[in-house]
Amino acid sequence: MDALLDFEECVKDSPEFRLNLDRFESEVSLLETKLDKVMKLCNKMVEAGQAYNAANQLFLSGLAELSTYQKSDSTITNSMNQFNQGLQEVINFHTMLFDQTQRAINHQLTNLCTQFLPQLAETRREFVRIGEDLEMAAAKNAQVSRHKASDAERASHLLLATRKCYQHFALDYCLQLNTFKTQQKIDILNSVFSFIHAQFTFFHQGFDLFRDLEPTMKTMAAQLSQLSAECAVKRKDQENKHLLVQQRDACGEPMVNPCPANEDIIQGYLFKRSRRKSKTWKRCWFSIRNNQLIYRKSHKEDAVVLFEDLRLCAVKSLEHMDRRFCFELLSVQKCCALQADSEQLKQAWLSALQGSIDLAYRERTDTALTQPKEPPPLVCGGDNSPGPPPHRPPALGVALSGPGNQQCCDCGEEEPRWASINLAVTMCIECSGIHRSLGVHLSKVRSLTLDSWEAEQLKLLCVLGNDVMNQIYEAGCSDEGRIKPRPDSPRAEKEMWIKEKYVEKRFIQSSSSGGARHHKDDAGLRLYQAASSGHLITMAAALAEGAEVNGIVAEEEGRSALIGAAIGGSLLACEFLLQNGANVNHRDLRGRGALHAAATAGHTGQVCLLLKRGANQYAVDENGQDPLAIAVETANADIVTLLRMARMNEEMRDSDGVFGAMGDDETFQDIFRDFSDMASHDPEKLSRRQFSRGAEEDEDDRGGVMNSRHSVKKRSE
Template sequence: MTVKLDFEECLKDSPRFRAAIEMVEGNVSELETRLEKLVKQCNSMLEAGKVYCQSSKSFVNGLRELGHYCSEDSTMGDCLEKFSKKLSIILSAQEELIEATQKSVKLKLQGFVKDDVKHFKDVRKEFERNSETLEAALGRNAQAPRGKQHEVEEASQALLTARRAFRSGALDYVLEINVIESKKKTEILLVMLSLMEAQALFFQQGHQSLTELEEYRKHLGDEHTKLVLNSAREKRDMEQRHAAIKKKDMSYDDSVMDFNLDAPTGIAMEGYLYKRASNAFKTWSRRWFSIQKNQLVYQKKFKEQPTVVVEDLRLCTVKPCTEQERRFCFEVVSPAKSCLLQADSEQQQQGWMSAVQNSIASAFQERREDALSPRERCSSVSGIMNIGGGEQQNSGCKALEEVQAIPGNGHCCDCREPGPDWASINLGITLCITCSGIHRSLGVHFSKVRSLTLDSWEPELVKLMCELGNTAINRIYEARIEEITIKKPHPSSPRQDKESWIRSKYVEKKFIHKLPETGRAPPLRRSSARRNRATTQEREGTRPALKPKPNRATLPRLTGLTPSEIMKTTTAPPKDEEEEDLSGLHPGALLYRSATLQHFPVMADALAHGADVNWVNVAEDNKTPLIQAATVNSLAACEFLLQNGANVNQADSDGRGPLHHATILGHTGLVCLFLKRGADYNAKDINEKDPITIAVESANADIVTLLRIAKMNKEMREMDGFAQSGDETYQDIFRDFSQMASHNPEKLKRRSTDIKSP
């Protein structure tokens, strides 16, 4: 006997127990329907069999009469006589088979349906009545007023009586369920065994063809005997447990969360979550989510086809959402879209986030080798990357070609696998898919991963990637690799070795050169002539004179050089200014100075040594590296700082942020970039002027257009029904300005300087 339900579970009366009962009741109902259908089919077969036998007898009589007619021919007479006799024997056996079938199948199955299933239904009705009585008693007990003791005692006594009756009925019902499950097997097997024996007798003439079934029949008979013995023994044990448990008082209720990240079914996680819709109403719906086959899917009902939220977990990341009004929210972000979800508790939220992160790591670890090269894969997906017209459609392919053309970028920065088609946009390096998954697990504060073939690339990002590269970054992050003799992983190294290397390299920074004691030198200061010239240039709206920007051919090898030596190898101070001593600068000051010079390797070196990307130079009006990069109109330098966490709204002592400075100097491309990165166009400086006012006063039509479009887009997004149209227009215009700022900056410069104030 197979135990379907446990007695302890029924005393809890948990949702799991109710669900199990519903499943059993459904199975019994389905069994009853099928047995009734089988009995009807058996009746039809028996009636048809009787008609067949009657017709067959007439046929046999015809053969005999033909045999008597042909008796003069001994060959034909003997053949017909013998054949008719054999057919008569077969028909007699078939009539016996029909009678045996009627006894074994029809009568016994009808008895099982009418007696056993009926008794099961009666016990179920008693259980349901007791359940309703208990529910009513619980309600009256809850409503009994505190001050009326007699009503409290009556309600308590009624609840006690109802609970005893319910528990007794529940235990009886569970016993009946287990008994009918066992009896169902024995009865059906017994019917089948009887039918097989009748069939064996019927097919005596074809015994050779039934030899294999004969062995099976014997085996099935043995199994039936064992089942009968085991059923009797288990029934006796259950009756003893039934009597013992019935004496206990089980009133507790345990709520156990079902978390199993290593399930053998391949489902890393499953359970209910609230999902926010992507429509204008932002409604929340409760759905059953699961992580399976490296995909995040959900469904409303069990038999529904699951809806795929994330096609490939390798292309997504997960993060908590604390800004939501609802609690326990987290977001699964992929290149195409993001999905905002809500758990029922903090424990569930952490469990789901951990499951997604583990699934991402597993997806990278278990991936199969891709037969296509990155360029072939780029060509195959170019048809589906149709975002924003022809230029954007192939942006991933163009990014792949331009970025891989940089020296050192043809191989993965960390394991040297050839043909990398992933990149870390804040580090400026190319990666293979395995290393990109490890970088993604570090978090965006260490590495921001993007596909060179699957994602669309903004032109300023491509310019940034082309300013750095694997060779320049490895000179920083692997400067001491030869000294400490740590073996760098190769393409076929295990994922664990690659992960250990990447964490040591970028998180622990074990291989960079240690700087001397810093932070004691005074902040960077400009000479008085330099300060006066800068003030005049800012007032006039002209671009300040710059020191020569080092090109890629003259970039120094950073290994073993101090910041001062790095600067001296790439720039020389003008004759009218004193030479700056950078040897004592801490990383923040070094980042500030290199942002002015647009020296990307030195900026990366400063960040690697712990520079605060929002470092403030108190000696120069509290300006930041981002403001300095904006002052010299370096689109790529600003993008590099923003990708590494620079605050686009941090203002100097005059209350002017990067957007203010870009607007004053007429750097249209930078205005476009800052607006896309969330700059506040309403922020006012100490003169109570916001960027729009400054742009209008300077008659810079392009910047006025950008600022007003950004403002209008925000207003449209806040209005129902206009968000989509506003977003499309906004994206189209800003995309055009970004392309022009990156590829034809002289056009923007000409437009800005040619417009005169009225």
């Protein structure tokens, strides 16, 4: 037991009593401060708990709405409803817990403070006042002369009365302090006990509640296990189907149904020529069903019957047209020209149409007639004439000839079929899916067998490739203690590796020192210098180290790396920067962009590439000159021809309006393709030359062809 104030010592008013009194008063003051702090913290806890309950209530409302989404599945709905009810009970228990906490802590401690502390303060003030009066009375009594009997008697009586009053207040004050000392322990312990009991009740109710939900949880666990197994089987089946579809040829396999009974015999996309404007072709979805040819212009429109009865139609191939893979369907009332994407699809449609016509006449199912004839295999970007198929498509063969490209760059799987254009690496199908999830700003994934590839893109894969890029992106792998995934590694491990390698760039070893800002500026300068000299490996390293592909170099009049590559004349450097997000229309402080620089330097291949990538040929520099004016001034016949024909093609396309022919003029496309192929395969033929009579005639001949085609368009309108 703690020592209390002694009443005997209080009457004596001894120094020991005064020391004990000071200690008691300081303890009361300290206890009052702590009680006030506990009550404030309790209020904050209760407010936070109420906010938590409100958020919990909103969460349960969201769960209830989610359960209504699964209303078709009674098992899930019943389980969700039971869980929702149980969680609602938990919220109610929480509410009761906070109410009991507030009563247990705040109410009881507040009663303790309001019952004793104000009275103690008032009694102390009286005690101090009477003590001061006693001191004054004692001093006066001591100062009275012994020769003044009446004054001495009055002083003695005053001292005696004051001392009795002081003793009365002192004893009363001590009693109140002792009572508070005793009572505060009971009230504090009672308050804490009530709080603990409320917590005990809350958790006991929660235990009982979830014990009642235990059978439902076991049932749900069994259903989850079954659903997981079924989901795994379905996912595996979908992955197998995905792989089968992914491995189809680039031209696409025709969707032919061998047992058509009331279903589509064949379906797919075809180009349909407009009957009003013969040069207008629109891509539509066609299908053959119930002896009718049906098509849809878009997924938002209803299907339209093009030919109601195929028995009244004849089908033939169109060999005299300039467009490839065309065939025609004729009836008594109308005819319609259609175009497939490849010779294989064309033959499939011809066979399906003829088979459907024969089937309608004979009124019996003949599956053989509805099967497409086996067409000669096609090669991506090659000749479609019949012949023995090569071992692999040319794009795949060229890509795999690069250093280290025969294995996936990230897991080492043999014979990869996918590649990243901007990273210039090859990869397996699983790693390609992870690369796609990174976003096209980090990796642009394309198929080496299903997509078309340009010569510059394939050259990047050969010049850089897996070995070169892995030396950059995996340089510090051993220092980090990381082990590269294998082909049989889990997908999660491959995903973590690819993110660390390309997103976090964790294994790249910096070639410059200094702060982050200095490192970034240094990488940007190295990128510009490497682009100007056409050093692809240094460019790839600079980009990997954080150089901004569109960063400007102040020392070079605000030029970007793409402008430097156009000046230097490296076609692959331009393509590499463009694939990594370079702005084709950025201009330096003199108003000159990459197209201005290529025209000034006489690099025809760069001009052709930049035009294909959307460079603005009408932009003028500080002297008011556009790229065409620069090419005329430098007397470069090929660039002048290319820019003039590109400009004429845009004018012709604009004059056709929204109902004009789709795409660019065919003559322009042919010449443009010739320039592009020559720049990639035989750049020496595009060496800079001066205007001569022969060059002028050549340029005039090309322009004359375009002008004649333009006049034919105008006359047809």
